[in-house]
Amino acid sequence: MYIVSFLLCAVISYLLGSLNSAIIVSKLLFKQDIREHGSKNAGLTNTLRCYGKGAAVLTLIGDLAKGIVAVLLSQYIISRLSGDADHLQLVGYISGLFAILGHIFPVYYGFKGGKGVLVASSVLIVIDPITFAIIIPFFLIVSLATRYVSVGSISAAVAYPILTFCINYFIGGQSLPQTLLYTLCTAITGALLIYMHRTNIERLRNGTENKLFAKKPEDAKEGEQS
Numbered sequence: 441m442y443i444v445s446f447l448l449c450a451v452i453s454y455l456l457g458s459l460n461s462a463i464i465v466s467k468l469l470f471k472q473d474i475r476e477h478g479s480k481n482a483g484l485t486n487t488l489r490c491y492g493k494g495a496a497v498l499t500l501i502g503d504l505a506k507g508i509v510a511v512l513l514s515q516y517i518i519s520r521l522s523g524d525a526d527h528l529q530l531v532g533y534i535s536g537l538f539a540i541l542g543h544i545f546p547v548y549y550g551f552k553g554g555k556g557v558l559v560a561s562s563v564l565i566v567i568d569p570i571t572f573a574i575i576i577p578f579f580l581i582v583s584l585a586t587r588y589v590s591v592g593s594i595s596a597a598v599a600y601p602i603l604t605f606c607i608n609y610f611i612g613g614q615s616l617p618q619t620l621l622y623t624l625c626t627a628i629t630g631a632l633l634i635y636m637h638r639t640n641i642e643r644l645r646n647g648t649e650n651k652l653f654a655k656k657p658e659d660a661k662e663g664e665q666s
Contacts, residue, residue: 445521446534449514453535456510457542460553461502462487465495475552483554485589500558503543507562510539529567530618533625536563540629544636555636557593560600560629570611571603587651590640597633601626 462482466474470491478486484503488496514535515528540560546553564572575596583592604626609619634641643649 442522442527445518446531449517449531449535450538452517453510453514453538454542455547456506456513457539457559458546458548458553459502459506460543460546460549461499461506462554463546463549464502465498466491469495469498475549481554482549482552484558503554503558504562506543507536507539507559508566510535511563511566530621532563532567533622536560536567537625537629539563540632544632555593556629556633560633568604568607570607571600574603574607575599583652587653588644588649589652590637590644590649594634594637594641597630597637600630 460482462474462484465487466472466477474480474482474487474490478490480486484496484499487499511532514531518527518531536559540556540563543553543559544556545551561572561576564575578599579592579596581592582595583589586592601623605619605623608614608622609616614622640649
């Protein structure tokens with residue numbers, strides 16, 4: 441029963457994650473595909489640059505909401521089908537991972553989506569608010585200190601599984617097997633986020649990655665962090 445329930449939650453979360461807010465907003469409001477404009481990334485930053493603050497706010501709300509809904513819905517399904525709450529945190533990590541996979545590789549849009557940073561953040565709000573409260577300031581500090589949002593995102597992706605292990609094992613008092621399962625999910629998530637920033641990493645190596653607050657035309661080509 442547990443295996444079937446977890447598979448059901450994974451599928452539902454993936455399908456929810458595949459609902460790309462940037463693509464939906466661009467098509468509904470502007471009759472365009474965001475992937476054909478600006479940097480061609482279906483993310484928040486490109487939406488802001490191409491269509492303005494209103495469209496960006498809608499994209500932000502949509503991407504945050506789908507991660508939260510995926511986790512809460514999966515936890516509800518598990519609690520109803522299994523009748524206990526022992527696996528709610530684990531299903532939260534798994535459903536969050538599949539929501540991020542859906543955002544990055546959306547089945548509705550030819551498996552070409554965004555980078556998953558916003559969705560990963562929204563998942564953290566629900567399943568591990570302590571890690572969220574640490575990793576968001578860490579992301580902001582690194583991004584502002586280096587003036588590269590991509591460096592902040594990559595650094596947060598590296599810190600994610602480390603913080604997950606430390607907080608769940610040393611602070612939360614979880615058993616080692618449980619903690620390792622949670623850490624495995626977050627390690628996969630972190631690896632996905634880093635992989636999706638591979639073009640940013642290449643630009644960082646070449647010295648061509650655009651900086652925060654840089655008022656240059658080529659800003660439109662910067663890799664988006666959604």
